[in-house]
Amino acid sequence: MTTTTKALIFKEAARLFREKGYNGSTQRQLADRVGVQGASIYHHFPxxxxxLYAIMEYTMTSLLQKVRCEMLDASSPEAKLRKAIKVHIEYHTVDRDETYVADAELRSLEAENFKKIVAMRVAYEQIFRDILSEGVQEGVMRIGDVSLATKALLQMCTGISYWFSPGGRRSIDEIADQYVELFLFGICGKLNNER
Amino acid sequence: MTTTTKALIFKEAARLFREKGYNGSTQRQLADRVGVQGASIYHHFPxxxxxLYAIMEYTMTSLLQKVRCEMLDASSPEAKLRKAIKVHIEYHTVDRDETYVADAELRSLEAENFKKIVAMRVAYEQIFRDILSEGVQEGVMRIGDVSLATKALLQMCTGISYWFSPGGRRSIDEIADQYVELFLFGICGKLNNER
DNA sequence: CGATAAATCTAACAAGCGTTAGAATTTGAT
DNA sequence: ATCAAATTCTAACGCTTGTTAGATTTATCG
Incomplete structure (x- = not known):
């Protein structure tokens, strides 16, 4: 199975947009990376x-689907949170060009596209907010402002795609574990009876 | 004391770059907001x-100076961290256009400017890393990977400038307090003997 | 008031942008 | 081998971009 030109454009666009930003990238630069003439892009994308919209739509759809899928067989709020964070971080490291773009280029979307992606983002954030709320209600988490904590958590985890590189000191799993610890400790404080 | 045109250009540029990105903004749009013709900008900036460089240079210089100043009369690592986080968050909410730009437009800097600003950012990050290292050495903090935790902390706090608006539900102080709690709990776990 | 400097203006430039039209080529099925 | 469809090409378009030159206005000050 060879990579289609369309898939290559998609992938290289994510990489280019990530490097130079959407408005800092040109169709000719993209075409160069794909190894094709500028006009040829328009046979595959309008x-x-x-x-940009294709990248963001695909990324948000995948993210939503992955997290929702993981939630199905998780019972406690803590288990849910662990899984949700792990999925989020994994996706933000493996497909980090796409997720970076999806995160950073919201403002480059035209009005109609903007609405759709924002709606998906709100839904995504809501999943995390619900988990935290549930944790508070069940008394296993103590959070002053759930919305604030949700934003802090997602920003912290999303930020990984800004600096992560696969050859680095830490593996994806290690990073995810540390981030989970970092956030859970503050919320649950349950590992502190050691000291 | 009236606002000079130069200061107005500076401020409006930060606002514009924040809204549309550096490459998404034009000199004519900027001139419009300032209430001047496009060419007039060049009398004040080269x-x-x-x-862009002026905004980033000024912002990073201020940030470094403010944090360093606060460190002078703080003793324990925890006190230092509290103060550093508070200063960081305050500056990222009060001058949030400038700090947002300083954070998001690194890639839009030309090579030489890029180097200088990155150096300042590294120095800034180092301050936080040092505080955490000190906390670990003194045994009051327990952190798996200090660099990782530093990144997580700064990303979490910097993110505030993405969504904060002065008329919102929470005041700057409230937000800062909650973020401090959130992060310290995970690191120190010292408030958990309540339960 | 008159002169010097600072600030802003109008007008235009060369270059680069996203996009399109239409011709040439490659691919796949019969 | 032939034809049709899919794909890529060359060439160009109208427009916007950052920037500059030079004239004009506004402020400063003896």
């Missing part, structure tokens, strides 16, 4: 904006 | 890139 416009530059169309490529 | 180039568009010069404006």
């Amino acid at each position: 416009s530059k904006q169309g490529i | 180039s568009k890139q010069g404006i």
